[in-house]
Amino acid sequence: MQKTNDYFKTIIKCIGFGSLILTTNVIADGLTIDKVYHPYVQPLERELEFRWLHYDDDKTNSNHVYRLGIGQSFTTNWFVEAYVISQNNADDSGIEAYELEAKWQLTEQGEYNADWGLLFEIEKETKQSIWEAATTLLIEREWDRLVGTANLALAFETGDNIDTELETSLAMQLRYRYSRALEPALEFYMSENTLGLGPVLMGEQRFETRKKLHWELGIIAGLSDETPDATLRALAEFEF
């Protein structure tokens, strides 16, 4: 057990050091406003997830991105989810990509000064030869009713329709645990072409045993010329 703890501590130190290097130069393509992941996994967890993103840009005017996922935990600290992603704008519509992600909870919640997890993602675009693989470091820390979360992502893109490149991005959330039904938060997103900040409301509605609906609704204001002036995002997760 002691060996396992030492092993995790070493991993955490390496990841922490890596994140320090990563955050000194955050670069990434495209809009990276999405959602902020938390580093926790529950055994027996199963969920359906729907996400919607809306923004206007100069090229295609109104853009809608839809994401539908189904997920399941397989052990006490691994959770796997598969997504279908579609986009709808003036130029294009239909299924855009498939994605598979696996979340690994590294530390017990509350054991250390911050909680740690890793997210692994692989995405294949359907209309172009583009593959993307990403690893994201998930960090969360509590200060009484305030909870801070940071996601630091390192992504690798390759394929016939894209230059092979390495990208980084950052998402952060500061959430106030006001009540189970309503929690206000502030989210911040940063990458090469994204710099955004805005308020998000979220909450949870419980039904029968082990059935609950988690929702999020936010508007992220663009803080740079490349970022859309306003990005609306919504999420609904049904756990069962």
Add this chain to the structure above:
Amino acid sequence: MINKFNRIIFLFSLWVTCPGLVLAAPEFKIEIKNHLFFPSELTVPADTKVKLRIFNHDATNEEFESYDMNREKVIMGNSQTVIFIGPLKPGDYEFFGEFYPKTAQGKIHVE
């Protein structure tokens, strides 16, 4: 602009990744039998991180859940788990069993 934010994020990362002083947390035991928590009320010290070791003696799964303490964790049947809570301010913090919420209820007194 980006450089300024990079500096903020760098400092945040430095602070979060600094190894905290991890002291041995005092340990308390809670047992689940027949979909009830024993003891159902527990007193723990204020401003101290506490380790709860929870034994589920039932054959069925249970989930320790508390919005007050921001914790939820499934305990499989006939097994045990550890949950870290706190440091908490003095007061009462409720918890319940998500699988059997009508019977499995409890409270942590922090003083």
